[in-house]
Amino acid sequence: MDSLYSAVGYLFGAGAEAEEEVQSAxxxxxxxxxxxxxxxxxxxxxKYDSRNEEWAEVPxxxxxxxxxxxxxxxxxxKFIISRAxxxxxxxxxxxxxxxxxxxxATNSMNWLVYSADQCEVLQFVFNDQKVETTVKRTIAIKLxxxxxxxxxxxxxxxxxxxxxxKSHEQGKVEENYMEVEEWGENEEAEFDPEEYEEEExxxxxxxxxxxxxxxxxxxxxxxxxSMSHNRAYVLRLNEMGADLGLFKHHxxxxxxxxxxxxxxxxxQDTEGNDFQxxxxxxxxxxxxxxxxxxxxxxxxxxxxxxxxxxxxQWAPGRGKLKDIAPLTKYEQSTDNDLIKIATTxxxxxxxxxxxxxxxxxxxxxxxxxxSSIATTGLGQWxxxxxxxxxxxYNKTMRAKSKLPGLGAGIKHIEVTEDGKWVLATxxxxxxxxxxxxxxxxxxxxxxxxxxxxxxPFRLRLRPRDMANFGIKEVDFTAAKFNMGKDxxxxxxxxxxxxxxxxxxxxxxxxxxxxxxxxxxxxSNVSSGGFRFNRADEMLIAETDAVYCQTxxxxxx
Numbered sequence: 157m158d159s160l161y162s163a164v165g166y167l168f169g170a171g172a173e174a175e176e177e178v179q180s181a182x183x184x185x186x187x188x189x190x191x192x193x194x195x196x197x198x199x200x201x202x203k204y205d206s207r208n209e210e211w212a213e214v215p216x217x218x219x220x221x222x223x224x225x226x227x228x229x230x231x232x233x234k235f236i237i238s239r240a241x242x243x244x245x246x247x248x249x250x251x252x253x254x255x256x257x258x259x260x261a262t263n264s265m266n267w268l269v270y271s272a273d274q275c276e277v278l279q280f281v282f283n284d285q286k287v288e289t290t291v292k293r294t295i296a297i298k299l300x301x302x303x304x305x306x307x308x309x310x311x312x313x314x315x316x317x318x319x320x321x322k323s324h325e326q327g328k329v330e331e332n333y334m335e336v337e338e339w340g341e342n343e344e345a346e347f348d349p350e351e352y353e354e355e356e357x358x359x360x361x362x363x364x365x366x367x368x369x370x371x372x373x374x375x376x377x378x379x380x381x382s383m384s385h386n387r388a389y390v391l392r393l394n395e396m397g398a399d400l401g402l403f404k405h406h407x408x409x410x411x412x413x414x415x416x417x418x419x420x421x422x423x424q425d426t427e428g429n430d431f432q433x434x435x436x437x438x439x440x441x442x443x444x445x446x447x448x449x450x451x452x453x454x455x456x457x458x459x460x461x462x463x464x465x466x467x468x469q470w471a472p473g474r475g476k477l478k479d480i481a482p483l484t485k486y487e488q489s490t491d492n493d494l495i496k497i498a499t500t501x502x503x504x505x506x507x508x509x510x511x512x513x514x515x516x517x518x519x520x521x522x523x524x525x526x527s528s529i530a531t532t533g534l535g536q537w538x539x540x541x542x543x544x545x546x547x548x549y550n551k552t553m554r555a556k557s558k559l560p561g562l563g564a565g566i567k568h569i570e571v572t573e574d575g576k577w578v579l580a581t582x583x584x585x586x587x588x589x590x591x592x593x594x595x596x597x598x599x600x601x602x603x604x605x606x607x608x609x610x611x612p613f614r615l616r617l618r619p620r621d622m623a624n625f626g627i628k629e630v631d632f633t634a635a636k637f638n639m640g641k642d643x644x645x646x647x648x649x650x651x652x653x654x655x656x657x658x659x660x661x662x663x664x665x666x667x668x669x670x671x672x673x674x675x676x677x678x679s680n681v682s683s684g685g686f687r688f689n690r691a692d693e694m695l696i697a698e699t700d701a702v703y704c705q706t707x708x709x710x711x712x
Contacts, residue, residue, distance in 0.1 A: 186244050188236065192226040195294045197287040201237060201245070204266075204277035204620055211279055217245065222280050224250065224294050231305050233298040235267075237280065246278065250295065251302055252564055252584045255616060255630070257326040258292050265292065266326075266619055270628055277619035296321040303563040304543055311543065312560045315607050323562050323587070323614045327669030374399075377434075378683045379697035383489040383639075384441040388415060388687075388695055390702050391423075397430025398423040400445065400459070403702065405687065414704055421464040423447065425457060433457070437480055438488050439495070446495070448477050456480065456497075458508075472506050472513045475499045481529045481537065485573050486641055498529040498539055505552070516552040528568050532575035536601035540566030540580050548578070548591065548601045557600035562587055562614065568634035572645045575599050577665075579648065581635045586615035586650065588664060615648075615659060618670050625655060625676060633683055637661065640689030649694050651681035656696060656705065673707065 201220045202211040223236040227249070235254065237246040246269060248254060256267040266279040282288035297308045300320065304311060312320055377398075378391040390401040400423055403415040424430055433447035439458075447457040452469070453476040460467040474497075481496040482488050483505070494507050494515070501524060504517035525542040532538075536550045544561020546569070564582035571578050576599065580587040590610040591600040600609065617630060635650035648659040654677045663671040679698045687693040687704065694705045 186247055188223065188225060188238070188242065188244070192234075194224045194226060194233070194298075195287075195291050196221055196223040197282050197284065197291045198222075199264075199280050199282045202279040202281065204279070204623065206620055206624055209620070214278075219283075220245065220280070222282075222291060224291060224298065231301050233302060235295075237278075250298055252299065253629070255584065255619065255622065256295065256299075256324075257614075257616060257619075258324045259326050261328075263288055265295075268619055268622055275623045275626060275628065277623050292324065293317075293321055296324055300544075300561070300563045303565075304561070316560050319609065319611060320560055320562055322611045325614075326616075327613070327664075328667045329670060330668060375699045376682050376697040376702060378436055379685060379695045379702060380436065380438065381685060381688050381695050382438060382442050383486060383688050384438075387418075387442065388702075389436065389438065389445065390697055391433060391436050392420070393432050398432050400436070401702075405704065415702060421459075423457075423459070424466060425452070426466055426469060431457075435479065437482070437495075439482075440491050440493065441489060443491075446480060448480060453477060470506065470508050470513055472497060472504060474502055474504065474514070474517070474519075478527055479529045481531050484531050484535045485533045485571065486639075487531075489641075496529055496531060496537055498526045500525050502526075503529065503537075503539060503549075503552075518552050518554075525565075527566050528580075530569045530571045530578075532571050532601070533573035534575065536571075536575050536599075538569055538571050538578050538601075540569040542566065544580075544582065544587075546578060546580060546587075546589065548599075548605075550601045556602060557591075557605040557609070559589060559600075559605070559609070559612070562612065567632075570635065570637055572637060575601055577645070579635055579637065581632050581650065583632065584616070584630045586632065586635050586648070586659075588613040588615060588648075590665075613664060613667075613669055615664065615669055617652075617657065617674070621674055625674070627653065627655065629653070633681065636685045638686040638691040640686075640691070642689050643691050646691055647686070649684045649686065651684050651696075654678065654680055654698075656681055656684060656694075658694070658707065675705075 198219055198221060201214045201217055203214050205212045217239060219240055221238045225234045225236060227233050233250040235248045235250040236244055238244045254267040256265060258265045263285060264279050264281040266277055269276050269278055300311060301308050374392055374394040376390055377393050380389045386404050388403045392399045392401055399420040401420040402418040404418055406414045423433060431449045431451045433449045435448040437446045439446050443461055445459045445461060454471060456470040457466050458468045477497055477499055479498045483492055483494045493509055494505055497504050497506055502517060502519045504514050506513045507515045526539050527542045528540040530538050539547045542565035544564055544566055546559040547555035548557040549555050564584060566580045566582060568581040576592050578589045578591060589612045594608060594610060630652045633651045635648055637645040638647045646661050648661050650657055655674055657672050657674050659672040677698060679700060681696060681698050683697040685695050687695055692707055696703055696705045
């Protein structure tokens with residue numbers, strides 16, 4: 157059984173009468189086997205009062221017990237809050253859906269509970285600091301074992317244990333801090349407006365004119381900005397395949413930042429067959445756009461942007477391709493042909509001008525389940541894996557540093573241009589890792605980080621925001637830094653469901669992990685990023701809308 161029990165009615169404001177009703181409902185009584193208890197602690201239970209923005213003690217329950225117990229099999233664990241007499245108040249599976257986080261400053265931890273359409277934030281305050289350490293350690297270990305279905309000791313080395321556990325801390329909080337920016341205006345652009353004017357031209361424009369068809373169940377998957385031209389790309393999937401849409405930004409001094417539709421072309425292979433890419437990347441100053449697809453998982457499809465058609469396919473011959481990346485972070489703004497690729501158990505540099513395509517490669521003896529790759533301004537690279545681990549490289553050989561996973565698999569990985577920070581996206585949280593060693597200016601790309609590696613930051617939504625916005629499930633889109641040769645990284649943007657989140661990177665680096673802007677949209681947000689060299693302009697793709705979302709300095 158994985159549910160709230162007994163006091164759930166009281167916790168959601170129904171009162172003592174409702175609580176008794178829940179207790180007497182026709183449900184089997186939960187009996188906790190003392191032999192299954194891994195650890196437990198006494199403490200007090202609080203509920204977040206969103207109206208007064210404070211923690212309020214849950215009345216009528218007194219001192220409670222927090223118990224971590226064995227589940228139904230080796231890698232499942234139960235998270236239980238019970239009364240002193242052993243009757244459970246909260247009885248849940250211990251996993252990332254709890255959004256559980258630690259707060260050392262208040263000797264507490266907090267998590268989310270749901271009932272129908274309501275969402276509440278609960279807090280457990282430990283009575284004993286030594287027991288608190290034991291419970292938090294057990295929770296951190298069991299979350300990783302549950303996510304990976306493998307013993308903790310086989311994933312994380314003994315000297316890395318504290319590095320993993322510290323990541324559960326929710327960070328410093330400055331109660332009176334107000335974000336320096338606020339959301340600005342945006343103007344949505346239609347993907348394929350019915351009324352348009354277009355000159356009689358060839359190339360991409362001609363291909364775009366010939367591809368206009370009405371296809372049901374279309375949705376935008378990905379948006380990306382050009383590093384070379386006033387252009388933005390939108391990958392839109394449909395039942396038959398996909399279209400690549402082109403937009404241009406409003407002029408520099410326009411009243412509202414926005415996008416104007418140029419046209420679209422079908423995404424088809426060299427035989428004219430439709431396919432649905434899961435990855436696109438502009439290449440060689442936008443002369444080409446590269447695609448990866450599950451239909452032909454071992455090839456890279458190359459669209460000639462002068463013609464608006466797929467003209468060739470590159471087949472490195474190393475199995476299913478998981479990701480591709482430019483040779484350096486902003487190499488897309490040059491004519492360089494070379495790119496990086498990652499498969500589940502190898503990485504390589506390919507040069508499409510050569511017959512073999514591969515010019516450098518490294519094959520792992522085991523299968524690390526690589527999932528994403530990103531490069532720095534100097535050409536170092538980071539690879540994320542589905543077990544959450546991150547490897548840092550500067551040469552085609554074994555990794556200089558391997559960072560253990562924090563539990564969840566990595567969906568996407570980013571690196572700052574200077575290589576000092578790695579940003580990884582998982583389903584329910586972001587991981588931000590500083591790579592600069594504390595005793596030198598050297599980076600983990602160039603030296604083994606070992607025991608001295610700086611602690612990672614785990615970025616999650618504030619529990620009160622999840623409660624206030626009714627966010628029941630978190631599934632972050634690929635998180636990205638603002639980008640540009642003439643600007644430093646100051647912001648991180650991602651989305652979950654119909655909510656856009658913009659983290660203040662400068663504040664995060666100081667340990668304030670909950671300083672971000674959040675806004676609610678009318679439909680699901682599928683992709684987000686920043687306009688090149690414009691830190692205040694974000695490109696957002698919703699299911700059926702594309703727009704440039706701005707922020708501005710907050711008005712005093």
